[in-house]
Amino acid sequence: MRNKYFSVCRISFIQELAYRSKFVVERLQSVLQIFLIFFLWDSVFSDPSREVFGYDRAKILTYVFGLLIVKAIVASTKASDVSGIISSGELTNYLLKPVGFVKYWFFRDISARGIHTAFAMVEVVILFVILRPPFFLQTNLVSLAGFLVLIVMAVIIFFLMLTLVSFIPFWLVEQTWPPIFLFLSVSEVLSGAVFPLDVFPYAIQKVLYLLPFPYLIFMPIQVYLGKVVGMELGRSLLTAGLWMVGLMIAVNWVWQRGLIHYRAEGR
Amino acid sequence: MKTLKKYGKVWWIMSRNALSGAIYSKLSFLIFLLGKVVRFNFFVLFLFYLVKGTGSLAGYDINQTIFIFLTFNVIDIVGQFLFREVYRFKPLILGGDFDLILVRPTSSLFRGLMGGADFIDLFTIPILFIVLYFVGMNFHPQIGDVMLYILLLVNGLMITAAFHIFILGLYVRFLELDYVLWLYRDLLNLGKLPVGVYKQPLRDILVYLIPVATMITVPARAMMGFVSFWGVIVSILIGIVGILVSMRFWKYSLKYYTSASS
Amino acid sequence: MERAVIVERLTKEFEVRERRPGLGGALASIFSSKTKKVKALKGVSFSLDEGEMIGFIGPNGAGKTTTLKILSGVLYPTQGFVQVAGYTPWERRHDYLRQISLVMGQKNQLWWDLPASETFELNKAIYEIPEKVYKRSLDELVEVLKVEKYLHTPVRRLSLGQRMRLELIAALLHKPKVIFLDEPTIGLDVVAQQKVRDFIRQYNKKNRATIILTSHNMDDVADLAKRVVVIDKGGIVFDGALSDLVNRFAKKKIIKICMEGSVDYKKLERIGTIEEAKMPLVTLSVPRGAAKMAAAELLQSFPIEDLTIEEEPLESVIRQVFGGKG
Numbered sequence: 001m002r003n004k005y006f007s008v009c010r011i012s013f014i015q016e017l018a019y020r021s022k023f024v025v026e027r028l029q030s031v032l033q034i035f036l037i038f039f040l041w042d043s044v045f046s047d048p049s050r051e052v053f054g055y056d057r058a059k060i061l062t063y064v065f066g067l068l069i070v071k072a073i074v075a076s077t078k079a080s081d082v083s084g085i086i087s088s089g090e091l092t093n094y095l096l097k098p099v100g101f102v103k104y105w106f107f108r109d110i111s112a113r114g115i116h117t118a119f120a121m122v123e124v125v126i127l128f129v130i131l132r133p134p135f136f137l138q139t140n141l142v143s144l145a146g147f148l149v150l151i152v153m154a155v156i157i158f159f160l161m162l163t164l165v166s167f168i169p170f171w172l173v174e175q176t177w178p179p180i181f182l183f184l185s186v187s188e189v190l191s192g193a194v195f196p197l198d199v200f201p202y203a204i205q206k207v208l209y210l211l212p213f214p215y216l217i218f219m220p221i222q223v224y225l226g227k228v229v230g231m232e233l234g235r236s237l238l239t240a241g242l243w244m245v246g247l248m249i250a251v252n253w254v255w256q257r258g259l260i261h262y263r264a265e266g267r
Numbered sequence: 268m269k270t271l272k273k274y275g276k277v278w279w280i281m282s283r284n285a286l287s288g289a290i291y292s293k294l295s296f297l298i299f300l301l302g303k304v305v306r307f308n309f310f311v312l313f314l315f316y317l318v319k320g321t322g323s324l325a326g327y328d329i330n331q332t333i334f335i336f337l338t339f340n341v342i343d344i345v346g347q348f349l350f351r352e353v354y355r356f357k358p359l360i361l362g363g364d365f366d367l368i369l370v371r372p373t374s375s376l377f378r379g380l381m382g383g384a385d386f387i388d389l390f391t392i393p394i395l396f397i398v399l400y401f402v403g404m405n406f407h408p409q410i411g412d413v414m415l416y417i418l419l420l421v422n423g424l425m426i427t428a429a430f431h432i433f434i435l436g437l438y439v440r441f442l443e444l445d446y447v448l449w450l451y452r453d454l455l456n457l458g459k460l461p462v463g464v465y466k467q468p469l470r471d472i473l474v475y476l477i478p479v480a481t482m483i484t485v486p487a488r489a490m491m492g493f494v495s496f497w498g499v500i501v502s503i504l505i506g507i508v509g510i511l512v513s514m515r516f517w518k519y520s521l522k523y524y525t526s527a528s529s
Numbered sequence: 530m531e532r533a534v535i536v537e538r539l540t541k542e543f544e545v546r547e548r549r550p551g552l553g554g555a556l557a558s559i560f561s562s563k564t565k566k567v568k569a570l571k572g573v574s575f576s577l578d579e580g581e582m583i584g585f586i587g588p589n590g591a592g593k594t595t596t597l598k599i600l601s602g603v604l605y606p607t608q609g610f611v612q613v614a615g616y617t618p619w620e621r622r623h624d625y626l627r628q629i630s631l632v633m634g635q636k637n638q639l640w641w642d643l644p645a646s647e648t649f650e651l652n653k654a655i656y657e658i659p660e661k662v663y664k665r666s667l668d669e670l671v672e673v674l675k676v677e678k679y680l681h682t683p684v685r686r687l688s689l690g691q692r693m694r695l696e697l698i699a700a701l702l703h704k705p706k707v708i709f710l711d712e713p714t715i716g717l718d719v720v721a722q723q724k725v726r727d728f729i730r731q732y733n734k735k736n737r738a739t740i741i742l743t744s745h746n747m748d749d750v751a752d753l754a755k756r757v758v759v760i761d762k763g764g765i766v767f768d769g770a771l772s773d774l775v776n777r778f779a780k781k782k783i784i785k786i787c788m789e790g791s792v793d794y795k796k797l798e799r800i801g802t803i804e805e806a807k808m809p810l811v812t813l814s815v816p817r818g819a820a821k822m823a824a825a826e827l828l829q830s831f832p833i834e835d836l837t838i839e840e841e842p843l844e845s846v847i848r849q850v851f852g853g854k855g
Contacts, residue, residue, distance in 0.1 A: 007654030011640065011647050018642040018683075025446035032453040035469060036460070043325050043464040044317065093638050095603050096631050098623035099655045178295045182302035189309045199316070263605050263619070 008104055009111035012078075016115050026076075027119050031127070034068050037194065038131065055196065059225070063196050065124065066221040071193060072120030074154045074216050078112045079105060079162035083176040087169040091262060102163065102255060109159050138224050146233050147224040153240045154216045160247035161187070161212065167251075170258030192218025212247070215240040303391060310459070311336065325463035330405045331491060332461065337399045338487045339458045341420060344395065346427040348388040353431050353448065356438050365439070365524075376432065376517055406491050415499065419486035422506040426482050429509035432517050440520035451477065458483040481505050531615060533707060533739040534577040534600065539609035541570040541595055541763075569595045571763040572609070579706075580737035582729075584754030584771070586744065588851055592763045593743045594633075597709045600741070601631040614707055614739075627656055630705040634712035637684075637692070638699055644681045645695040649702060656703035663702065670698045673728055690721035697725070701732065710742045714749055726752050747843035761851050779846045782820040783839045784813045789832040800826055809834070814841075 017023060041064060045057035055063070082105055085091050094101050138144055165183045168175045188194060190213035197208060197218045208214055219236050222228045228236060314336060318329045327335065408416070434448050454472075458479040462470060474480040481502045488494045545565045570592045577583060587593050598604040599611060602618035602625065611618055616625040639648045653663045671677050674694040679687055684695070693713070701708070710729070714722040730753055733740050744750055750757060750771070757774055759767040767774055784801065788809040797803060800823050801815035815823040820838055827833060840846075 004654045004657065007651050011643070011651045014643060014647060015640065022446055025450055029449060029453050032450075032457065035465075036457050039465045039469070040460055042466070043460075044321050090636070092598070092603050093636060095621065096601060096626060096629075097652075097655050098626040098657075172294060174295055175298065178298040178302065182298050182305065185302045185306040185309075188306075189313075194309075195313060195317075260605070263603060 004099065005103065005107045008107040009114075012108040012111040013115060016112050023115075027116075027123065030068075030072065030116075030120065031123055034064065034127070037067065038064050060196070062225065063221055065128070066224055067193065067217065068124055068127070069117075069120060070151065070154070070217050070220050072123075073113060073117045073151060074158050074220075075193075076113050076116035077159060077162055078109045079159050080166055080180050081105075082163060083166035083169055083180060086167065086258075086262065087173055087176045095263075102251060105163070106159060110155070113155065138226060140226060142233075143223055143226050143229065146228075146237065147220055149237060150215065150220040150223055150240060153237075153244050154220055157212050157240065157244050157247060158187075158216050160244070160251050163251055164247070164254060167254050167258050170254075170261050187213050187216065190214065191216040192221070196221075209236075209239065212240070212243040215243065300390065307340070325461045327461050327463075330402060331487070334399075334402050334406075334490065335461050335484060335487045336459055337395065337402060338420070339455075339483050340395055341392075341399065342423050342427060342458070342482050343455060344388055344391060345424060346431075348392065349424075350428070350431045353435060356435060376435065376514075403490050408490050408492060412490055412492050415489040415494065416486050419489050419494075419499065419502055422503050423482035423486055425506040426478060426509050429506070429513040430477075432510075432513040436513065436517040436520040439517075439524045455479060455482075478502075478505050478509075532576045533579040533581070533614060534575075534741070535610070535612040536576060536596075536600070537574050537610040539570050539573040539596065539599065539611060540568070540607045541592075541599065541604065542607045543567045543569055569763055570599075570606075573760065573763070573765055575758050575765060575768055577739055577741070579739055580733070581756070582733045582740040582742065582754060584744065584750035584757040585741050585760065586750055586757055586847060587760035587766075591760045593760060594711055596760070597631060597711055597741065597743065601629055601709055602626065603631070627703060628705055629707045629709070630700040630703070631709045632696060632700045632711065632713055634693070634715035637696060639684045639692065639696055641685050642683055644683055645676075645699065646680045648684075648699050652699055652702050658703055662704075666702055666704060667698070670701060673731065674698060674724070689716050690718060693717060693721070693725065694728075697728065704736065705738065706736075707739045708741070710740065710744075712744055713742070714744060714746050722746065722748065729753060747847065751843055759847070759850055766850060774850070775840055775843070775846055778850045779841045780817055780849065781814040781841055782817050783841055784815060784820070784824060784827065785837045785839060786811045786813065786827065786831075786833055787835040789834045792831065796830065 038061070041060045042057075045055075045060060085094070091101075094104070138147070162180070162183070165179050168179050190197075190208065190211065192214060197214055198205060200208065215236065219228065219240070223233060223236065311333060314324075314332055315329065318324050318327075318332050322328075324332050403413075403416075406412075430451055434451065437447055454477045457465065457469075457473060462473050462480040462484045465473060485494060485498060485502050489499070543566070545567050573592070573596060585593055585596070595604065599606050600613055600618055602621045605619050614625065614628050616622060618625065618629075639645055640651075649667060652658075653660075658666070671680065674697065676691065676694050676698070679691050679695065684692060687695070693716075697713070713729070714725050717725065726749060729740065729742070732738060733753075742749065742753060755770060757767070757769070757771050758765060759774070767777075783804070788811060792808075792811065794803065794806070797811065797813065801813040803811065804814050805812040813823075813827075824836060824838055828836060
């Protein structure tokens with residue numbers, strides 16, 4: 001049983017590297033996006049003593065670098081491929097196989113992530129050398145542990161959310177890219193991928209932290225930076241955990257319903 | 268004149284078909300629109316609060332920063348509106364359908380470049396221009412500045428065209444260099460912010476290699492009344508040279524393609 | 530002994546959305562969209578013994594692919610009873626899926642950018658095939674289909690014929706007991722078609738696999754299936770031996786003549802209908818019962834070098850089956 005999904009990972013790995021130029025360009029894109037954000041903040045804080053929204057130059061640039069790593073781990077996903085597979089009817093091929101579709105995709109997803117993360121690490125080192133930002137190394141074990149747990153949950157949460165959106169073609173056959181685009185546009189901001197979320201007024205922050213988005217990027221970075229500790233850390237882990245479980249149930253439910261619909265239509 | 272009419276008709280029919288298809292997916296239409304609006308608004312709000320809080324960004328105040336962002340959107344959206352077909356080019360080449368196009372009595376360049384107009388932009392572009400007008404008025408520009416702005420915008424679009432032509436040429440010549448298009452988009456994206464924000468060597472790349480500065484920051488500065496005579500001349504030169512070089516490259520790629528076997 | 534495939538009164542209805550033409554139609558659809566109920570299958574019944582191979586034929590849209598999809602568990606029926614290898618297909622139990630295979634000529638399961646060998650490895654894991662069994666099956670299949678050279682080339686670089694053979698291997702690695710073949714020879718050249726047919730026949734004999742084959746290519750049917758089930762507009766029109774089908778529905782016989790000298794066509798036409806005339810060859814069609822007499826008369830009245838009496842091509846027989854009885 002374990003062997004089955006390991007094999008999926010393996011072939012996924014190979015597939016990602018099959019198109020080397022594509023892979024390289026995807027990495028380049030990621031780097032360029034980071035450049036944009038880095039230089040933006042670097043410029044805002046060109047005066048190193050300046051403080052805006054509670055951040056100074058060191059902190060914000062650490063955030064940006066944390067962003068690079070966390071984003072690489074969480075954001076590179078294959079879940080959106082599911083959308084096209086359902087829409088085109090390719091799902092039929094998968095239905096014929098004795099394998100759980102969602103599980104199958106999850107393993108494809110994490111193996112794709114694995115590669116992108118590995119390369120992101122290399123990029124971080126290179127960019128670090130080039131840009132020389134101040135960097136903060138976390139030594140507190142609790143914070144580190146919390147960070148790792150949150151990252152794992154972030155990966156799963158993002159996968160589940162994107163999978164849910166990718167299930168839309170079950171009912172609306174042509175809606176493959178548009179809903180995903182909308183979802184990504186929204187989550188990009190609300191997850192803290194462009195700017196740290198504590199830039200928002202406190203009232204908005206409280207609402208935001210009830211949603212799953214901040215736990216994708218912002219929270220993991222904050223925990224790493226040691227800015228979220230103790231009770232707050234506990235609360236964050238709990239909220240993220242609840243979302244994770246809730247989304248798992250939702251995905252399962254929608255999958256069953258969607259499958260019934262798909263098979264009634266006979267694509 | 269006749270050719271113009273003919274191409275106009277072809278473009279209209281292709282776009283009309285695209286529109287029919289888009290209307291049938293009326294939901295797609297709306298969702299996409301919503302996504303674009305969300306993205307746009309988020310960034311404007313962000314810039315607004317950012318510059319408000321910090322006073323200036325690379326020497327530009329709020330209005331100027333937002334105006335540069337808006338100018339970026341004009342180049343980005345109008346460029347995509349006109350040249351959307353380029354995004355669909357890869358399957359055309361890989362599937363061998365390009366041969367069918369070469370056989371038809373229409374310029375293959377035209378066919379690969381245009382005719383896939385995305386009608387969502389018919390909504391977004393007018394709104395964009397309205398907002399542009401209001402923000403631009405804050406600079407109290409003289410009529411000369413406005414004309415210069417429009418001229419340099421058109422020049423920026425010419426550079427965009429040159430890029431798309433070049434990318435089409437790459438497709439035809441190499442068959443697999445897909446993602447240059449996405450790279451171009453990402454580099455163009457850096458133009459959301461005033462180019463002065465970026466440090467060397469990135470700034471040089473954006474000024475000389477992929478002339479994002481020429482396409483966006485320079486026209487915006489014209490509106491603000493900051494651009495020099497030589498700046499304008501150089502920009503236009505870049506535009507003209509760009510088109511000439513890209514068309515030459517296209518011809519070369521086409522020749523290579525048609526003389527090679529499948 | 531229980532039969533391998535049992536289908537009783539299988540019915541399937543679809544809801545289809547209609548698209549109206551033109552820009553005006555597109556705009557109108559914003560306000561209202563029409564859906565139609567389509568009955569793809571109307572009470573289809575048939576059954577197969579283990580190891581039996583049948584041809585499942587019918588015009589496009591008759592319901593062939595729908596039936597296969599229900600039998601393989603992909604679709605739910607609206608009504609009816611189906612049992613394959615003792616299982617209810619649409620429950621999609623993994624144990625069931627491990628015993629069947631659906632090969633669709635148009636849809637590929639091989640990963641496009643990778644060599645076929647990678648897909649095979651993946652299938653080995655998914656179907657939980659033990660290593661030794663896998664090696665043996667793979668070697669056997671590769672040898673028979675002669676694809677050893679192509680195992681490690683990315684699939685997208687292969688020709689359709691090579692790809693189809695590899696698809697067959699991917700579909701058969703787990704030694705399924707029931708196989709559904711949907712247009713397996715579509716797009717292949719004549720030589721490749723024969724190779725695939727020979728392979729299927731061999732596989733059926735050797736492994737006692739139950740096979741349902743659909744094809745528009747009548748050579749496939751004639752070569753492989755002794756029994757055919759003919760389906761049209763969602764209902765079964767004929768179920769029996771292929772020879773019976775021809776006898777019942779073929780109204781004419783074909784007489785092929787090789788002429789020695791020149792010919793008066795008007796005289797020829799009094800005996801039968803001229804289907805084709807490319808001197809010195811002439812093809813005539815005559816009513817079935819009159820074939821012998823017509824042949825005798827021809828030999829008497831015309832300078833004939835050679836004459837043969839043949840059945841109508843299967844395609845036109847089938848067309849007559851669908852064109853309505855009688």
